[in-house]
Amino acid sequence: VLVVVIVAAAFVGPLFVPADSIKADIAREVAKATGRDLSIDGSLKFRILPAPGVSAKGVRLSNAADGSAPDMLRLKAAAVEVALFPLITGNIQISRVVLSEPDILLEKYADGTNNWTFEPVPDAPSDTSGSDVTDSDSAGSQVPAVRLDNVVIEGGTLVFQTPDSTERVEDINVSLGAASLKGPFRADGMVSARGFSIGVDAAIGELAAD
Numbered sequence: 224v225l226v227v228v229i230v231a232a233a234f235v236g237p238l239f240v241p242a243d244s245i246k247a248d249i250a251r252e253v254a255k256a257t258g259r260d261l262s263i264d265g266s267l268k269f270r271i272l273p274a275p276g277v278s279a280k281g282v283r284l285s286n287a288a289d290g291s292a293p294d295m296l297r298l299k300a301a302a303v304e305v306a307l308f309p310l311i312t313g314n315i316q317i318s319r320v321v322l323s324e325p326d327i328l329l330e331k332y333a334d335g336t337n338n339w340t341f342e343p344v345p346d347a348p349s350d351t352s353g354s355d356v357t358d359s360d361s362a363g364s365q366v367p368a369v370r371l372d373n374v375v376i377e378g379g380t381l382v383f384q385t386p387d388s389t390e391r392v393e394d395i396n397v398s399l400g401a402a403s404l405k406g407p408f409r410a411d412g413m414v415s416a417r418g419f420s421i422g423v424d425a426a427i428g429e430l431a432a433d
Contacts, residue, residue: 295329
């Protein structure tokens with residue numbers, strides 16, 4: 224019962240909290256994880272029925288300090304829908320993600336660095352004296368299983384840039400899926416590159432453990 228109440232609160236709560244406050248919370252967490260700035264210039268909406276979900280418009284993720292453009296990622300809109308029952312049982316089944324007109328810039332610089340390697344902001348040191356936390360407690364807290372049923376990219380553009388060359392992949396219209404964050408993965412759809420339309424139909428097994 225407690226789990227059901229917590230899950231319900233996670234989706235009902237945002238309905239009573241100002242959107243700007245939630246945007247600031249999301250941006251703060253993204254900055255901690257990536258060291259980059261996330262901006263949601265448009266609306267941010269939550270939905271409970273028929274399935275829990277969230278949608279945002281005008282999403283931007285800032286580029287690396289040495290980048291050639293201010294943003295590494297720009298999205299016209301993004302929508303995420305989550306299956307409710309797996310969420311109640313402690314798993315995350317993302318039934319559908321729609322990314323509308325994503326514009327992605329990947330850059331590799333002359334010194335060998337790139338803009339897709341993120342630098343998380345380290346947590347502030349805390350006083351652990353007297354704490355009852357043990358190694359077994361840390362080991363016991365596990366990341367919930369995540370499943371991506373259908374990630375749809377509509378009208379995307381990908382630019383890969385080095386000091387010597389620039390490659391563009393446009394009209395990206397693909398569907399992606401993953402049974403877990405370690406795979407297996409699938410992809411199918413169409414893209415355009417160098418003036419040619421290219422069909423995509425790929426499947427990759429699970430990633431090997433380090």
